[in-house]
Amino acid sequence: MSQSLYIIKIGGNVIDNPEACSAFLNDFAKINAPKILVHGGGKIATQIAASLQIETQMVEGRRITDKPMLDVVTMVYGGLVNKNLVVQLQAAGCNAIGLTGADGGIIRSVKRPVKTIDYGFVGDIEEVNGTQINALLTSRLIPVIAPLTYSSEGLLLNTNADNMASGTAVAMSQFFKTKLIYCFEKKGVLSDPDDDNAVISSLTPPTYADYKSTGVINKGMIPKLDSSFAALEAGVSTVTICHAADLLQAVEGLAGTIITL
Amino acid sequence: MSQSLYIIKIGGNVIDNPEACSAFLNDFAKINAPKILVHGGGKIATQIAASLQIETQMVEGRRITDKPMLDVVTMVYGGLVNKNLVVQLQAAGCNAIGLTGADGGIIRSVKRPVKTIDYGFVGDIEEVNGTQINALLTSRLIPVIAPLTYSSEGLLLNTNADNMASGTAVAMSQFFKTKLIYCFEKKGVLSDPDDDNAVISSLTPPTYADYKSTGVINKGMIPKLDSSFAALEAGVSTVTICHAADLLQAVEGLAGTIITL
Numbered sequence: 001m002s003q004s005l006y007i008i009k010i011g012g013n014v015i016d017n018p019e020a021c022s023a024f025l026n027d028f029a030k031i032n033a034p035k036i037l038v039h040g041g042g043k044i045a046t047q048i049a050a051s052l053q054i055e056t057q058m059v060e061g062r063r064i065t066d067k068p069m070l071d072v073v074t075m076v077y078g079g080l081v082n083k084n085l086v087v088q089l090q091a092a093g094c095n096a097i098g099l100t101g102a103d104g105g106i107i108r109s110v111k112r113p114v115k116t117i118d119y120g121f122v123g124d125i126e127e128v129n130g131t132q133i134n135a136l137l138t139s140r141l142i143p144v145i146a147p148l149t150y151s152s153e154g155l156l157l158n159t160n161a162d163n164m165a166s167g168t169a170v171a172m173s174q175f176f177k178t179k180l181i182y183c184f185e186k187k188g189v190l191s192d193p194d195d196d197n198a199v200i201s202s203l204t205p206p207t208y209a210d211y212k213s214t215g216v217i218n219k220g221m222i223p224k225l226d227s228s229f230a231a232l233e234a235g236v237s238t239v240t241i242c243h244a245a246d247l248l249q250a251v252e253g254l255a256g257t258i259i260t261l
Numbered sequence: 262m263s264q265s266l267y268i269i270k271i272g273g274n275v276i277d278n279p280e281a282c283s284a285f286l287n288d289f290a291k292i293n294a295p296k297i298l299v300h301g302g303g304k305i306a307t308q309i310a311a312s313l314q315i316e317t318q319m320v321e322g323r324r325i326t327d328k329p330m331l332d333v334v335t336m337v338y339g340g341l342v343n344k345n346l347v348v349q350l351q352a353a354g355c356n357a358i359g360l361t362g363a364d365g366g367i368i369r370s371v372k373r374p375v376k377t378i379d380y381g382f383v384g385d386i387e388e389v390n391g392t393q394i395n396a397l398l399t400s401r402l403i404p405v406i407a408p409l410t411y412s413s414e415g416l417l418l419n420t421n422a423d424n425m426a427s428g429t430a431v432a433m434s435q436f437f438k439t440k441l442i443y444c445f446e447k448k449g450v451l452s453d454p455d456d457d458n459a460v461i462s463s464l465t466p467p468t469y470a471d472y473k474s475t476g477v478i479n480k481g482m483i484p485k486l487d488s489s490f491a492a493l494e495a496g497v498s499t500v501t502i503c504h505a506a507d508l509l510q511a512v513e514g515l516a517g518t519i520i521t522l
Contacts, residue, residue, distance in 0.1 A: 002287055038473045048313070048336075051312070051313050051314075052309070052312050052313065052314070055453040071341055074341050074344050074345070075309075075337060075340040075341045076336060076339050076340065077340070078339070078341075078343075079335050079336040079337065079338070079339040079340020079341065079343070079344075080335050080336045080339075080340065080345045081334055082334070082339075082340070082362055083340075083363060083364075083409070083417055084417070085410045086361075086364055086411075087362045087363045087415050087416065087417050088415055090363055090366055090411055090415065091413065091414060091415030092415075095365060095366055096363075096364070096365075097360070097362075097364045097365045098361070098363075098364050099358070099359075100347075100359070101357075102344060102347045102348045102351055103344075103357070103358045103359050104356060104357075104358045104400075104402050105351055105356055111371055132402075134401070135400040135401070137363075139393070139400065141365055141393075145325050148344070150347075150348045150351055152351075152352065153283075153352060154348050154349055154351065154352025154353075156344055156345070156348050157424065162448070226301040236324035254439075
């Protein structure tokens with residue numbers, strides 16, 4: 001249980017920027033430990049959908065995934081984005097294997113029930129098969145996971161990449177000292193939204209409670225932080241939120257906001 | 262070396278027909294032995310390309326893969342087609358894992374050199390990593406391979422699925438008694454192109470030479486048959502050419518044209 005495993009989530013904004021993405025992948029390839037990359041989608045799905053005359057419907061900032069849009073995200077996230085990440089990692093000497101949750105049955109979900117809004121083919125994670133993922137790692141493969149899962153009825157489902165990363169981190173905690181790193185476009189959780197350098201270096205439940213009660217932390221960060229603490233409660237060793245360009249420093253514990261219990 | 266491994270190639274015509282494809286996948290799931298599925302592309306790439314205003318260029322019946330077309334086949338073959346096959350197999354109780362040649366570095370190719378025709382991003386297979394594929398089979402995974410490979414420079418390359426199937430069969434012969442089955446829209450190699458029931462039940466080098474010299478075998482079958490005999494010479498146990506609907510009978514040696522040395 002002493003070996004570390006890094007689960008690294010990269011957002012769509014880096015995927016959308018070829019130079020930033022290439023630099024990030026080269027850094028990812030350098031991490032000398034078992035590791036898993038979970039990626040978001042990026043804007044290209046919306047662009048391809050528009051070119052195919054498929055309307056993107058958003059409700060409260062969230063994409064509605066009807067059947068034509070499911071086909072688009074399956075093509076773009078599971079095909080175009082995932083395979084281009086894999087081939088770039090292979091060229092960087094990293095034995096990447098691109099997966100959706102359906103592949104090897106690694107992440108099973110349930111189609112979100114319709115309450116007030118019908119999100120369509122969207123999945124809420126039910127089970128991460130850590131044993132199967134561990135078998136891949138044991139074969140010296142580096143999983144690169146696209147934001148799609150599957151249901152036992154045979155549906156592909158569009159799924160939140162943050163949730164896939166934290167669910168995977170929790171499941172892998174039975175085998176590894178698991179470190180979850182969310183890479184995004186800021187240097188960490190900021191104490192002042194207008195100052196990109198005002199990074200809160202560490203958060204624990206009491207300091208988080210303080211920051212929340214005084215309104216210091218941007219509301220948009222609350223779901224990610226709540227889910228980070230839940231992942232820690234469920235066995236994950238540390239969670240770090242950092243800039244994609246600072247990945248290698250974050251792996252050393254020298255960048256971003258480090259979240260612990 | 263006594264254990265059999267089935268490498269089954271399914272063509273685009275079955276992919277394009279949801280009912281036939283579903284029946285085929287249910288049969289494939291029933292094969293009670295290690296197995297690998299290699300699939301073709303189907304017409305949907307051409308349809309999606311047309312919707313995206315990307316022109317499909319054919320020279321002598323072969324698709325030219327420029328960069329926009331490479332993105333389309335990466336989306337369609339590596340994403341839409343591959344992941345829909347995987348999720349249907351998962352629902353049928355088969356632990357499928359969708360792969361391109363880039364994933365796990367299983368099939369590396371070289372971009373086809375330009376002679377008289379520039380085929381663009383098309384790969385000719387250089388190496389199949391049988392050890393890596395065997396590690397997946399040992400983890401009880403069923404590889405489902407899309408017709409894309411990669412080069413060591415980090416390119417994805419559109420690749421002939423028949424060649425991927427035979428190359429994989431040859432590489433796996435070091436671990437298994439490997440049986441290659443090409444499923445297509447006829448019941449086997451026909452001795453009369455106008456009679457779908459005129460199936461040649463077996464072919465060996467001398468009988469094949471006879472049929473070729475008398476012009477009995479349709480010229481379109483010659484490349485597939487030449488490559489079948491080459492695969493047998495390289496260690497594959499048997500090659501069968503059969504109708505997709507006859508897969509389970511072909512596995513038993515009871516349907517199609519069986520090719521041996």
